[in-house]
Amino acid sequence: MSKTKYFGTDGYRGEANKTLTSLNAYKVGRFLGWYYSSQLSGKEGSSYRPKIVIGKDTRRSSYMLEYSIAAGITASGADAYMLHVTTTPSVSYVANQDNFDCGIMITASHNPYYDNGIKVINRYGEKLDDATTILIENYLDGNLAALGVSSDDLPLATKDKIGRIIDYVSGRNRYVGYLISLASHSYKNLKIGLDCANGASWMIAKSVFGALGAQMTVIGNEPDGINVNLNCGSTHIENLCRIVKENHLDLGFAFDGDADRCIAVDENGNIVDGDAMLYILGKRLKSRGTLNKDTVVATIMSNSGLISSLENIGIKCEQTTVGDRFVYECMQTGDYTLGGEQSGHIILKKYATTGDGLLTAIMIAEEVCDSKLPLSELASDVKLYPQHTKNIRVKDKAAVLADKSVTEALKRVEEMIGGKGRALLRESGTEPVIRIMIECESREKCEEYAEIIASAVISGRHTEQ
Numbered sequence: 001m002s003k004t005k006y007f008g009t010d011g012y013r014g015e016a017n018k019t020l021t022s023l024n025a026y027k028v029g030r031f032l033g034w035y036y037s038s039q040l041s042g043k044e045g046s047s048y049r050p051k052i053v054i055g056k057d058t059r060r061s062s063y064m065l066e067y068s069i070a071a072g073i074t075a076s077g078a079d080a081y082m083l084h085v086t087t088t089p090s091v092s093y094v095a096n097q098d099n100f101d102c103g104i105m106i107t108a109s110h111n112p113y114y115d116n117g118i119k120v121i122n123r124y125g126e127k128l129d130d131a132t133t134i135l136i137e138n139y140l141d142g143n144l145a146a147l148g149v150s151s152d153d154l155p156l157a158t159k160d161k162i163g164r165i166i167d168y169v170s171g172r173n174r175y176v177g178y179l180i181s182l183a184s185h186s187y188k189n190l191k192i193g194l195d196c197a198n199g200a201s202w203m204i205a206k207s208v209f210g211a212l213g214a215q216m217t218v219i220g221n222e223p224d225g226i227n228v229n230l231n232c233g234s235t236h237i238e239n240l241c242r243i244v245k246e247n248h249l250d251l252g253f254a255f256d257g258d259a260d261r262c263i264a265v266d267e268n269g270n271i272v273d274g275d276a277m278l279y280i281l282g283k284r285l286k287s288r289g290t291l292n293k294d295t296v297v298a299t300i301m302s303n304s305g306l307i308s309s310l311e312n313i314g315i316k317c318e319q320t321t322v323g324d325r326f327v328y329e330c331m332q333t334g335d336y337t338l339g340g341e342q343s344g345h346i347i348l349k350k351y352a353t354t355g356d357g358l359l360t361a362i363m364i365a366e367e368v369c370d371s372k373l374p375l376s377e378l379a380s381d382v383k384l385y386p387q388h389t390k391n392i393r394v395k396d397k398a399a400v401l402a403d404k405s406v407t408e409a410l411k412r413v414e415e416m417i418g419g420k421g422r423a424l425l426r427e428s429g430t431e432p433v434i435r436i437m438i439e440c441e442s443r444e445k446c447e448e449y450a451e452i453i454a455s456a457v458i459s460g461r462h463t464e465q
Helices: 022-044 060-075 088-097 130-140 169-182 204-211 238-246 274-287 304-312 324-334 357-371 375-379 397-402 404-417 443-459
Strands: 011-015 051-056 079-085 102-106 115-122 165-167 191-195 215-219 251-255 262-265 295-299 316-320 338-340 346-348 387-393 422-427 433-439
Touching (some): 022 060, 022 102, 022 115, 060 079, 060 102, 060 115, 079 088, 088 102, 088 115, 088 357, 115 130, 204 357, 238 262, 251 357, 274 295, 274 304, 274 346, 274 357, 304 316, 316 324, 324 346, 346 357, 357 375, 387 443, 397 404, 397 422, 397 433, 404 422, 422 443
Parallel strands (some): 051 079, 051 102, 191 251
Antiparallel strands (some): 338 346, 387 433, 422 433
16 A cells, blocks of 8 residues: 555545645545546547546535535536435445446544545545545645646636536435345334434435334434534444333444444344454355355454354454455455454445445344344354453654554553453554554453553653643
C-alpha cells in the first residue's frame, strides 16, 4: 500500500471545516470529474460524460460537503447523481450495478457528528486504489505537474459541457429491493430491535425489515444533524441491549453512522459482536458448501477464541491488519467468501464488495429462522476470551508508538500476561487515536493491564489538551 497524506484506511476524514473543508470537498469533486473525463473520453468517444453517484449520512456538515462535491464534479464536466441520505454499502451497490464511473459517500462512520469524511468507491463498488488516491492528494496540494497539467488549475467545463445534478433516489430504492430479495423467510414471527444510530440507516432499516414482516422496535431513528452515534448505534449498544431484554424481543441489530457495521444482541440482551457473527456465518456457509476453502478472514484484533472455535469445526482463519479494506483485499487474493472485523464489518462476497450492516443482519436473521434456534444458542459455541480495548486521543500517533517508555510498558504487560493472552497497541486508521487492546484470562486483569500502558501514554504528554 502506498503512503497517502489525507486519505486513511477509510477515506478522507477529519473535523468538518477544520481538517476537511467545503473547499477540500469541492476540489475532490473537481478532480474526479476531470479525471474520469480525461481517462474515458478517448475510449468512450468525445461526447462521453462521466457519471458519479453521491450518498451521504445525516451529519449537519454532510449537506455542505455534498453540494461542494457536486459543484466540483459538474464544474469539471461530469454529472452528479444524488442518492441523498443513504448507507455506504448502498453507494457501493449502485456504483457497481448501474455502471457509474465512481461513487462517493460522505460520512465519518462511527465518529462524532462534528467529524466527517469522503469515501471514494470505484466502478466495481470497491474502495478506490492508492494510485488514484495519491493523484487526488496531489491536486489538493496544488501539484498540477503530477497530473500532467501545465496550467494553474484543471480546465473548467463551459456551455453544454457543464455537468448536471440529477436526483437518483431510485437507485437507493433498488438497493432496498435487493436486500429484501436476499431473505428467503418471512420475519412475521420475529420481534426485532433496530438501533439506527441516528444515521444513514434511519429510514432504510425499517423499510427492509418492515417489508419482511418483522415486528420492530426501532431506536436511533430521529436524526437532527448532531446526534449521529450519540449514545446509540453499534458503538453504544447498551440501550439496545436493555430494550431487547425488557421488551422480550427475539434479537436486535445496531448499526453505525453509515451502516457498514452491525452488532447483534441476543434475546437475553447480550452482545453478539463481529467475531461471534463471523463464527455463526462461517458455520452456516460451511454447512452449505459455500465457504470457499473452508476459510474465514479476520483481523489481528479478532479474539483468539474465534480462531480456536473455528478450528474446532474445521474452519481455517486468515488474519490481516485492521481495516475492512485489508480484509477485502485478502478475500480477493485468496478467493475467500467471508471476512470481517470484531467491530461488525462483515463482508459476504457473494452479495457485496464491502461491509454491509443490513445485509449482515438479514443473514443472521436467516440463520435464526433456518436453525429454529435463538441467537444465544447459535453464538454459544464460540468461546471468546475476556478482552478490553481502551482508546486514547493523542496529538501524534507515530510519536506514541516510537516512545520508549510506552513500548517498555507494552513489553512489561506482555510479560505479565505470560502467554495466556496478548496485548496490542496500534494507531486508528480514521481518528487521532491510539488503541490499546488486552486479551487475557479475566476482564479485571484486562482493564488493569490496559491502564498500565495508558498511563505511559499520558505520562509521555502525548494526549490532547
